[in-house]
Amino acid sequence: MAKNALQEVKKKEVEVMEGAERSRSVKAYVPRVDIYETDDAVHVIADMPGVDEKSVDITLEKNVLSIYGEVNPDKPENYSLAYAEYEMGDYERKFTLSDEIDREKIEASVKDGVLRLVLPKAGPAKTRRIPVKGA
Amino acid sequence: MVWRSYEFGSPWREIERLQREMNRLFADVASDFTPRIAPGYPAMNIWTNDEGGVITAELPGLSPEDIDISVVGETLTLSGERKADKVGDDVRYHRQERGYGKFSRTIQLPFQVDADKVEAVFDKGVLHIALPRAEADKPRKIAVKTA
Numbered sequence: 045m046a047k048n049a050l051q052e053v054k055k056k057e058v059e060v061m062e063g064a065e066r067s068r069s070v071k072a073y074v075p076r077v078d079i080y081e082t083d084d085a086v087h088v089i090a091d092m093p094g095v096d097e098k099s100v101d102i103t104l105e106k107n108v109l110s111i112y113g114e115v116n117p118d119k120p121e122n123y124s125l126a127y128a129e130y131e132m133g134d135y136e137r138k139f140t141l142s143d144e145i146d147r148e149k150i151e152a153s154v155k156d157g158v159l160r161l162v163l164p165k166a167g168p169a170k171t172r173r174i175p176v177k178g179a
Numbered sequence: 180m181v182w183r184s185y186e187f188g189s190p191w192r193e194i195e196r197l198q199r200e201m202n203r204l205f206a207d208v209a210s211d212f213t214p215r216i217a218p219g220y221p222a223m224n225i226w227t228n229d230e231g232g233v234i235t236a237e238l239p240g241l242s243p244e245d246i247d248i249s250v251v252g253e254t255l256t257l258s259g260e261r262k263a264d265k266v267g268d269d270v271r272y273h274r275q276e277r278g279y280g281k282f283s284r285t286i287q288l289p290f291q292v293d294a295d296k297v298e299a300v301f302d303k304g305v306l307h308i309a310l311p312r313a314e315a316d317k318p319r320k321i322a323v324k325t326a
Contacts (some may be wrong), residue, residue, distance in 0.1 A: 054222075079273040080266060089264065091277055093237035093304035120233040120307075123226035126289075130222035130237060157239035157304015 058136045071133035075111070075159075079139070086145065086163040092135045093157035094118075100159055102152055109139045111159065220282045221257070221306075231312040232288060239304035240277075246301065248308060250294045255310070258283035291316035 058072040066072060075090040088109070092100070095113035103110045113135035119125075146166040153160050221236040236257065238246065246259040263279040291313040299308045 091239040
C-alpha cells in the first residue's frame, strides 16, 4: 500500500505543556492534517470527526494558526461500552505560518468532520522565485 | 551436603510459582490491550446491552454514499472508500498525514442481528450503526419452581 493508504487510526493525544493543564476534563487529540500550497493560497485540511461548524474555533494570532474543535462525546443511552478502539475528545493543533497570509480573506468550512481552511496569500508578497544564474 | 529436595521443597517450585504469578499478572494487563478483533480501518467502538448493540466509527471526509454496510447473522461488514482530494498539479505539499483508499472490515458480534431493523446514521464524520438483537437470540428468564 502507498504511503498515504488508510492505516489503523490511533489518535495521538496532545502533549501537556509544562505547567499548563487543560481545564476541560476531556482529552484532546492532534488531528491529522494535509497542508498544501498553491501559487495564491495555503490550504489546510484537518480530519476532526465529531466536529461541526459551530464547535470549531480557529484563531490566527501573529503568525500562529490555532485550530480547536470541541467534541461532545456521544454515548448511546442505556448501552455499555463493550469494546473500544478509539476514544473521543477534542482536537487541538497549532501551526506557524509565514507572514504572507491575507488575514481578512481566510475561509473555513466544515463538512463530514473535515475542516478545510483556505489562507490566501497577500497580494504583493506572492511567491517570488529567485532564479539562480550559472556563473 | 546432600540436597534433599523433598525436605526443603524444590527451589524450582518457588520459581514456577513466581512464573505463574507473573503470567497471570501480564495476562490481566494484556487483556486490556489485546483486541478480540484484528484492528484495522476504521477504528470502531462497540456498545451493547440486552436489546442489541451500537457500533460507532469515525470516518471523516466520507459521505453516506461512500459507505457500504452488510449484516448476515452475527457478522457485520463495513466497507467503503475514502477518496483523495482533487488538487491541481502545481501544488506543493507541506504535510500529508491523511490517508485515503479502499477499506473493508468484518467483525463478529456477540449476538445474532435482526438484519431488517439495522439502522445507520452518518453525522459529522461519525457513523452510528444500531444493531437490534434478533428476537430468537434474546436472553430468556427461566423461573425456578419449587418441587
